[in-house]
Amino acid sequence: EVQLVESGGGLVQPGGSLRLSCAASGFTFSSYWMSWVRQAPGKGLEWVANIKQDGSEKYYVDSVKGRFTISRDNAKNSLYLQMNSLRAEDTAVYYCAGRYGDTNPFDYWGQGTLVTVSS
Amino acid sequence: EILMTQSPATLSVSPGERATLSCRASQSVSSNLAWYQQKPGQAPRLLIYGASTRATGIPARFSGSGSGTEFTLTISSLQSEDFAVYYCQQYNNWPPLTFGGGTKVEIK
Numbered sequence: 001e002v003q004l005v006e007s008g009g010g011l012v013q014p015g016g017s018l019r020l021s022c023a024a025s026g027f028t029f030s031s032y033w034m035s036w037v038r039q040a041p042g043k044g045l046e047w048v049a050n051i052k053q054d055g056s057e058k059y060y061v062d063s064v065k066g067r068f069t070i071s072r073d074n075a076k077n078s079l080y081l082q083m084n085s086l087r088a089e090d091t092a093v094y095y096c097a098g099r100y101g102d103t104n105p106f107d108y109w110g111q112g113t114l115v116t117v118s119s
Numbered sequence: 120e121i122l123m124t125q126s127p128a129t130l131s132v133s134p135g136e137r138a139t140l141s142c143r144a145s146q147s148v149s150s151n152l153a154w155y156q157q158k159p160g161q162a163p164r165l166l167i168y169g170a171s172t173r174a175t176g177i178p179a180r181f182s183g184s185g186s187g188t189e190f191t192l193t194i195s196s197l198q199s200e201d202f203a204v205y206y207c208q209q210y211n212n213w214p215p216l217t218f219g220g221g222t223k224v225e226i227k
Contacts, residue, residue, distance in 0.1 A: 044206065044220050044221045047216040059213070059215075062215075095162055099210075102213075103151055103211070105165055105168040105210055106163070106165060106208075109163055109164070111162050
């Protein structure tokens with residue numbers, strides 16, 4: 001059974017930092033592009049960042065460039081998102097998602113972890 | 120950036136009726152278009168990819184059509200478990216990967 005389990009969310013003050021983790025199992029993690037997708041309360045889905053299978057390519061939505069860093073550890077079947085200089089508008093449920101190729105949809109999704117940025 | 124526009128925002132349908140959801144791309148995405156279903160408190164679930172191919176385990180009452188800039192998701196006979204929010208997403212030209220704003224299918 002495929003599982004993606006996110007952790008690391010919580011309440012943080014504006015300007016603060018958080019590191020999200022996603023533990024993968026049930027599929028060949030190292031063969032998948034991995035992404036973070038977020039959803040603000042009551043809003044739609046927004047892609048945040050992508051990382052290639054070997055970590056050699058990374059892409060970000062403009063609003064997080066320079067503040068967020070995506071990374072992965074294939075030996076640990078894990079995906080990470082380091083979030084710095086957090087803003088109120090970063091408040092959202094953050095989903096870990098996997099897709100097999102760069103012209104594929106998101107096959108697998110985690111259940112999400114809530115990040116709240118507030119003073 | 121390719122903008123994805125879904126209509127209507129809300130669709131009120133009676134159980135057993137047909138539902139037709141639309142998605143428009145601001146430029147051609149070929150057939151690289153997916154549909155997802157999301158229920159409250161749950162993660163999205165892949166329904167359709169390649170504009171018209173059902174994902175594993177998706178019932179035949181869900182069908183997708185279209186190519187280029189105009190796409191449709193049809194649910195032939197709505198079941199109680201189909202009331203949810205549906206998102207389209209293009210993966211043809213990125214970054215960024217982009218989603219539509221969603222269509223909420225509610226019980227009439």
